[in-house]
Amino acid sequence: SSGLLALLLMVLELSRPSLPSPLKPICDLRVLNHFIKEARDAEAAMKVCREGCLLSESVTVPQTRVDFEVWENKNASEQALEVQSGLWLLQQALNLLRASVTNTQLHSYIDSCINNLLSLSGVLGTLNLQEYSPPTSTTGLEGTWIVSSPTELLQVHLNFLRGKVRLLLLSAQACQQHDVS
C-alpha cells in the first residue's frame, strides 16, 4: 500500500496543474497613451451628442482625484487596489452605458473604451499585482461616487486613466526592474 501511495503521489505530482509562468510585464506607457486618446475622443463625442445618449440609471464610479501628498504616502498594494477596483467599477458602468445609448455613432466609441479597459486589466495582470476580487455590492464603497449623466461618466473614465492608472504603471515594481521604453 505504501508503494501504491507513492505511485499515486507521483502521478498527482506530475498531473498537478502548473502555475502560469509569470508574464513579461507590459510597462510601455504608449499603450496607455493610446487608450487615453481613445477615451478623450469618446468624451468629446458624447459632449456633442443630443439624442439617444442617456444613462438608464445612475452608476457608481471611482474617485479620480490624485492628491500627490496623499498618493505618495500610500503603499504599492493600496495604490494597486484603488486602480483595480476603479477599473472594475468603470467596466460595469460602461457596459450599462452601452446598453443605454441608442445613438449608433457612439456605440463604436463605447465599444473601444470597453475593450481598452479589458486590455488594461490584462496589462495590470502582468505587473504581478495581488489578485483582485470584486465586491458583491457597490453601494457605499469607499472612494466612489455616483454619476447619472453619460458625459460625466466618460469624464471620470478619462480622468481615471490619465491619473491613477498611469501613476500606477509608472511606479509599478515590476516596471522599475526592467527598462521602461
Added chain:
Amino acid sequence: MTYDYLRRLLAVHVVLCTIGGAHVVQGARDFEKKVSMLLHEESKNPKCFAESRKDLTCFWEENEKAGSVDQYSFVYKYQNDRSESKCPLKAFHLTSGRKLYVCHLNQTQLFVQMDIEVNRDGHLIHNRSLLIESTFLLDPPANVTVSNGAKPGQVNISWIPPPVKYMDDSMMYEVFYSPMDSHIGKVEVARASSELVLRGLQPATRYKVQVRVNLDGVSYSGYWSAWSDPVFILTPPADLDPLIISLSVIISFIFLVLSLTMLVSHRRYLLKKVWPTIPTPENKFQGLFTIYGGDFQKWLGHTDGDLWQSPNVFYPEEGPSPLEVLSELPVSPLLQCPPLPPKGCRVPQEVKTEMDMGPSLQREDSTQSEDWTTKSHDHWLMERLQALQQHPIPYSQESQDTYVTLSHNNNEDVQDSIPVENVPLEVLFTSRKESESPSDLGSGSGQLSSQSSFEYSNQEWAHKPPGYTYMAVADSGVSMDYSSMNRLEDIGRVPVFTHEYKNDIALRRAFVTRQHHVHNY
C-alpha cells in the same frame, strides 16, 4: 562666548538672508514673467497655472479703481466635494499701474474638475472650471549645454528637465537655433528626451541656442515655458571632403598629362607661333653679317660680279623681280639717301613681263645684281630729287606719300632701246600727264594713287647700263602684298616688309611693260 555665538549667528543669518533675498528676487522675476505671459495668452479669468504637481497659482487683473483686497473672495470646489474652500488673496501692483490679485494653493487635486468663483463684495465677477493637470507652466530647462558633434554641421545639445516627478516622459521640448547675425532660426522638437542633435548647421558660424518645455497633452498639458537663457556655440570650419580632394587631384593629373602630350606633339607648331623665327637675310647675303658686320657697302664692293654674272642662281625660274617700295621718308631728307637702312633704299627690280610670275620679294637679288650701278644711281637720284624740290609738283608736295606707278606704254622710241628683261620701273608724273595717265592705266598697268612721283629721262636711262633704278621714295601708305605671288622656297627666308605694297598688277594680270614712258619733267 555668548557674544561670539551671537556674532556668528548674525553672520549666518545675514548670509542666508542675502541668498534667500536673491532667491526671492529671482523668484519674483520669474513670477512676473509668467504673469505677463499668461496675461497675454489666457483669455479666461482667473488665470491659473501650476508650477509643480502640488501647487496652483491663480490671479486676475484689476484697474486702478479696484478696491482693497478684502473686498474680493476666491472660492473653489473640487468635483464631488461636499463643501467649497476659500483661498487667501494677495495684491500686487504692476508697473503699468494696474493691480494684480493672486491666490496661491500649496495642495491640489489633479485629475478632477475644479470649480472656481471670484466674488467682489458678494457679487460674482469671475468663474471658471478647470483641470489643474492641464495648466502647467514650468520653468525653462536649466543647464543648457552645447557642444560640437562628431560630424561637421552637427551640434549636440543637452539640458536638465524641470524637476517634476512622474512627468519626465510627458514632456516635450522645443530647441530654437539661429546664426548670430540672423533673426531667422529653426525649431526642432524633442519628446521625452533631454538631449538633441542638430544637423545641417553652417560651418564656421556662431549659433544661438534656446530651449523651452511643455507637456505633451496626453495626461498633462499646459503652456509653453519661457525660452531658456541663450547659449552660444561656434561651429568648426568646413574641412574638405577627402573624396572631393582625391577626385580633384586625379582629374588635374589627367588634365596635366593630356596637356603635356598635346604640347609635345605640337611643339614645333607652338614654337613657331609663340617664338617665330625672325627672318634674317643672312643666307642671301653671304658674309654680310659675319664678315662685314652688316656694312652693306663693303659687302657690295666685294661681291660685285659674281652674282650679276649668274643671275640664274637667284632667278631659277625667270627674271622679273618685284618693285620694292621702301618705308616712309620725308621729301626733304631724301637728299641723303645712302647709306640709308635697307628699308630706306631699295632697288627696283625688273618689271615682270609675265603676270603669272608676279613680282617676288627678292630685293636682295636685285641689290646684288646691280651693285656697281648703285652709286651712280644714287647720285643721279639725288639730282633728280633736288630738281624736284626746286620745281615742286603741282599738288601735294608736302605729302609724305609717294607712290609708284607701273604703267604700260607704247612709246616706240623707248621700246627698242631697252630689253624686255631689263625694263625698269617706270615712273609717271601726274601733273602734266594726268589726262594720259588714266589711259595708261587703262591699258592695263597697275596704278596706285600718286601724289608725287618722279620722272627720269629716257635718255639718261639709256646711257646707263641696264640695271635697276635706284630710287628713294617716301611712303607711308604704299603697301605691297606679295603673299599670293611668293615662290614657295622663299617663304621663310625672305624678310618681312614693314609695308605692304598693294597694287593692281596682280589683280589685273595685264601688266606688261615693254616700254617705259618717260616724260621730261
